[in-house]
Amino acid sequence: MLQNAEAEVAHYVFAVYPPPMPGMPWLSVCSGPDEHVLDSEAFANFEEADLVTHRAQELLLDSIVRRMEIEHALIAEGVLH
Template identity: 60%
Template sequence: MLHDAEAEFARYQFIVYPPSMPGAPWLSVCIGPDGHVLDAEAFSTSEEANLVTYRAEAILFASITRQMQVQRVFAAERALH
C-alpha cells in the first residue's frame, strides 16, 4: 500500500522558484498530475517557501495514504458480502 501511495504522490510536483528579479518574491507551486497549477503562493524568503512546500507535501502524502486505506477497507467489506 505504501508503494501505491508513493506512486500516486510522485504524480504531483512541488517546486520553489527563486525570485525572477530583485524585489520579487519566492514562489511555491504545486502542479497536479494533469499539469494544472493546484496552488501557488508567494513568500519573502526561501526558508518560508521551502517550509510551506515541505508541509504541503507531507499533508498531501498523508491524505493519499488515508484515502487508499479507506478504499481498501471498503473493498474488503464488499468482498465479504
C-alpha cells in the same frame, strides 16, 4: 500501500522558484498530474517557501494514504467490488 501512495504523489510537482528580480518574492508552486497549477503562494524568503512546500507534499501523501486505507477497508467489507 505506502509505496502506492508515494507513486501517486510522484505525479505531482512541488517546486520553489527564486525571485525573477530583486524585490520580488519566492514562489512555491504545486501542479497536478494534468500539469495544471493546483496552488501557488509567494514568500519573503526561500526557507518559508521550502517549508510550506514540504508540508504540502506531506499533507498530500497523508491524504492519499487515508483514501487508500478507506478504499481497502470498504473492499474488505464487500462494499466495493
